Amino acid sequence: MPSLEGAPAELVNRIGERETLLGFLQAVREGKGRALVLSGDAGIGKTALLDDMAARARGFRVLRVSGMQSEMELAFAGLHQLCGPMLERVEMLPKPQQLALRTAFGLAEGPPPARFLIGMAVLSLLSEVSRERPLLCVTDDLHWLDRASAQTLGFVARRLGADPIGMVFGARTPTDEVAGVPALRLDGLAAQHAHELLATALTGPLDMRVRDQIVAETRGNPLALLELPRTMSREELAGGFGFPGTAPLSGRIEESFARQLDALPGDTRLLICLASAEPSGEAKLIWRAASLLGISHVVARPAMESGLADFGHRISFRHPLLRRAAYRLATAEQRRAVHRALAESTDPIADPDRRAWHRAQSTDGPDEDAAADLERSASRAQARGGPSAAAAFLEQAAALTVDPARRSDRLLAAAHANLQAGSYERVLELLAIVRAEPLTELQSARADLLRGNVAFTSGLGNDAPPLLLQAAKRLEPLDLNLARETYLKAWMAAMFAGDLAIGGSLADVSRAALALPVSAHPDEAELVLDALARVIVQGPAAAAPVLRRAISAIVDASLTPDEVLRWGWFAHAAAIGSWDFANWRFLLDRELKVLRTVGAFDLMPIVLAALGTVTTWSGEFATSAAMFAEAETICEATGAPAAAFGPTMLACLRGDEQKAVPLLRSMIAETQVTGQGASVTYANWVAAVLYNGLGRYPEALAAAVESSESSSDLFVALWSLPELVEAATRVGDVRAASAALARLAESTTAGGTDVGLGLEARSRALLSGGDVAERHYREAVERLGRTPLRPELGRAHLLYGEWLRRDNRRVDARHHLKTAHEMFTDLGMRAFAERARRELLATGERVRQGAVDSESALTAQETLIVRLASDGLTNTEIGAQLFLSARTVEWHLRKVYGKLGITSRRQLAAALRQNGDRPDR
Structure with missing residues (x-):
């Protein structure tokens, strides 16, 4: 480790912190990506330590970013500081990442890029640059960085792997954007030092x-x-x-700076105020503005002689608190004057947003022209993928607007931009302001819709359904298409909330939606809304034709990516309501492909969880485990909470009670916080599967009853009915089993698919006897054999074999029980395999209790990388999918080669089979 000798004289002590930072640098030199947040109060020495670290980064390329309080509203201003010197390397990135980064910087036109695609582009760019020599990225005053840049840099910091890249942030307190990044807190010096x-x-x-x-x-x-x-x-x-x-210490320091500034001549103070109002520090721009104010170069001398500011090629201050003190010390009229001069001196073509911002700050009252400029800046920020910046521009525009109706529109637009940025508290604050304005009926309805969207988007809580239902009703006479969209969202919110919804139940939403006027040529959204509402109000049989028509329209339509994402979940609901698993999987595959293409990674975990449910149910456990691992990777990268739906279902179907029970308890406990009643329904459904596999039928019955009685009748509540029939017949509760079968048959008969009718036939066989039962068992095996749901087919063979054994037809029973045992063993369903083994023993068949599955030597992420590599994806493509650099993917593959005892990709598939990761059929 390099010696501490020769340290800058201004650093007193800080030996421990400097040793930590030198160790950080050494790890980066060795090819280990590292990130650190250096936090502490203003003036505690963060910048001095960062400067010291940069000075000691021998052999590194050092890139600096400084947060500017007055630049917080300019989207990607901080990111441009970091990436500006490397933009010539953008051509080496994958095309989608190139376009995302160029669009964010205003260098190209395109659709607003998803923020995680921008983050992936920056990670790839840094990785490419670090091939030449280690890279150190130093960001100071993170708390003053624009939010779009902070989010991107925080994302990159969490995804550093095997690249020689170090990212260090200086901040007063770690912000949400760098959550999960290791932190080092600086305290004051010991008394001696x-x-x-x-x-x-x-x-x-x-x-x-x-x-x-x-x-x-x-x-x-x-x-x-x-x-x-x-x-x-x-x-x-x-x-x-x-x-x-x-008095806060930072306030005392600012007061000290103010006293030092107050000792300067008046013209010098005005020049310093001018420099403090323009964070770029660009000398030519500041001197152009100074000339408009009648300030000459001579007046800078006292500020330079006192060491308060440096007026060289780039104008800088001794400390950021000095900049703030200089701005606050000026009178309101002086601040307006310097902003006016800066606006006039800023190129309206090259930098229209900075000019609009200065112009807005120069006004002392309403100014529609300045507000219109800000509104145009907001549009540009949105186009670059910066909703936080757009929100700031729109809020300022509203403050300068005279016309009350126009002001309300701009406030609502600002609230919507904050919703897109995830600033939910600010949305509610703006809506409270809007409520004090004289609103039109449409504006009031839009406000209601925003409140409902906040409740829905911020956690799918139980207060979202009534808010969205109220907004939809108000929108009916004003904007029928928007009303339908809102009813669809209200329907989905009510489904997620389930029994925990506070008003606005599925029935309430569905009745209101059916009362809407019917279009002569309904589009996909109207068809889906009508179908879903009919299922709840009129029942599956009456809704079946409309459901099939809606599914066909969605599947066959040539939808744009935006339409796929817009209607995706509602189309899924129609397919599930019809037991149409083939089209459900098609819709999910299509949506996932679109999400990957547009870089909407924040939505991918939800789709991966749903697709994982289908693949798990199909017995493709390795594929579904990879999907759940990818979803977890994305949540880790984006900072979103990871859902337990998929891993819980997988553990239950595998019969792994030790893993399943804690996951089940966690899912149910979380609903007290989230208000998502659907989680309880799901947990009880898969618990019923687990306990039926273990042969603990009373527990299976209790869980199935709890799930089936949920008000979310379209989805999991229906899926639990076959479990209820099986458990109830085993404990002798024929009445409960018969009632469940009647509900199940109403839905499956209307759907008319082999999946639904096969499950119905299997359930009906359990309640029948003699030739009738055998006919239903055969039908179940035949129908389920035509579907991809191999676990359900295996269970049909198992139940048929159990029935045959009890009927003393041991030879016939062995055939079906052997088939079931082989299927369950091959799939890795240990509980059902053991149940089939015990039944075989009861027939007099000798069968060994072999290993059902084996644990892989690879981690979940390694397994996912290997599967993608086996599918032919390049390291760059794998990295783009998993938020890793190509070099980090290669590092993982080298580790995998060592674990599996191979040397190349060509050997992966065979090695995986030997390792116990059986490929899905």
Whole structure:
């Protein structure tokens, strides 16, 4: 590790922190990606340590980013600082990433890029640059970075792998954008070292008691120790340090800077105010604006001689708090004057957004022209994928708007942009402001819709259905198409909330939707809404023709990517309601492909979880495990909570009670927080599958009853009915089994698919006897054999074999029980395999209790990478899918080769089979 000798003189102590940072650099040199947040109060020494670290990064390429409070509204301003010197390398990125980054920087036109696609582009760019030499990215004042940049850099920091890239952030407190990144907290200097630093700021001797008081008051804050004595009078230094104890230390430091600024000539203070209002520090721009204010170059001399600011090729301040103090010290009229001069000096073609922002700050009242400029800036920010910046522009535009109706429109647009950015609290704050305005009926309905969308988007909570239902009703006479869209969202919200919905039940939403006027030529959305509403209000039989028509229209339509994403979930609901698993899987595959193409990775975990349900139910456990691993990887990268639906179902079908029970309990407990009643329904359904496999029928019956009685009647509540019939017949509750069969048959007969009718036949056989039962068992085997649901086919053979054994037809029973046992063993369904083995023993058949499945030596992520590599994807393509650089993918593959004892990709498939990861059929 490099020695600490030769450290900059201004650093006193900080030995432990500097050793940590040098160890960080050494790890990066060795090819280990690292990220760290250096946090602490203003003036605590973060910037000094970052400068020291950059100076010691020998052999590194160092890139710097500084957050600017006045640039927080400019989308990707900070990211442009980082990537600007590397933009010539953009051509080496995959095409979608190239376009995303160029669009974000306003260098190309295209659809607004998804923020995670931008993050992946930056990760790829940094990885490419780090091939030449290690890379250190230093971001100071993270708390003042524009949100789009902070989100992107936080994403990249969480995805560093085997690239020699180090990312260090300086922040007062770690922000949400860097959640999950390791942090190092800086505290004040110890008393001994604080006395040493204070001595460097004093020009003469100081009474020890006064010295001790200064150290105690500053709590060892280095900037305070250096700056506060500069403005203390001789009497203060001699008689005591009289700071009020309740004032924040950062405020005292700013006050000290203000006193130093106040000692400068008036023209110099105005020049410093001008420089503080333009964060770019571009000297030519600032001097052009200075000339408009009648300020000459000569007036900069006092600021430079005092060390407060440097007026070179780039104008900079001694400390960011000095910049803020300079701006606050100026009068309101002076601030408006400098912004006016800066607006006039900024090129309206090259930098229209910065010009619009300065112009807005220069006004002292409503200004429609300035507001219109800001509105255009908001549109450009949206086009670049910066909804947070768009929201800031729109809020400022609203503040400058005279016309009340126009002001309300802009406030609602700002609320919508904040919704897109995930700033839900700010949406509600803006809606509270809007409510005080005189609103038209349409504006009021839009406000209701935004409130409902916040409730729905921020967690699918139980308050979303009534809010969305109210908004839909108000929109009916104003915008019928928007009303239908809102009813669809309300329907889905009610489905997720289930029994926990506070008003706005599925029945309420469905009745209101059916009362809408019918179009002569209904589009896909209207067909789906009508079909779903009829299922709830009129029942499956009456809804069946409309459901089939809606599914056919969605499947056959040539939908744009936006339409696929817009109607995807509602089309799924129609397919599931018809037991149409083939089209459900088609719709999910199509939607996942679109999500990958457009980079909408934040939506992918939901689709992967649904697709994983289909693949798990089909017995493709390796494929579904890979999907769940990918969903978990995406959630880890995006900071979203990972859902337990898929892993819980997988554990239950495998019969792994040790893994399943904690997951089941967690899912049910989380509903108390999220309000998603559908989670309870799902958990009870898969629990019933688990306990039926284990042969613990009373527990299976209790779980199936709980699931089937949910008000979410279209989905899991129906799926639990075959489990209820099986468990109830085993415990002798014929009445409960018969009632469940009647409900099941109403739905499956209407759907008319082999999946539904096969499950119905199997359930009907359990309640029959003699030739009737055998006919139903044969029908179940035949129908389910034509579907991809191999676990259900295996269970049909198992139940048929059990029935034959009890009928003393042992030879016939062995055939079906052997088939079931082989299927369950091959699939890895250990509980059902053991149940089939016990039945075979009861027929007199000798059967060994072989290993059902084996644990893979690979981690979930390694298995996922290997499967993608086996499918022929390149390292770059795998990395783009899993938010990893190509070099990190290669590093994982080298580890896999070592674990599997192979040397190339060509050997992967065979090695996986030997390792116990059986490919799906």
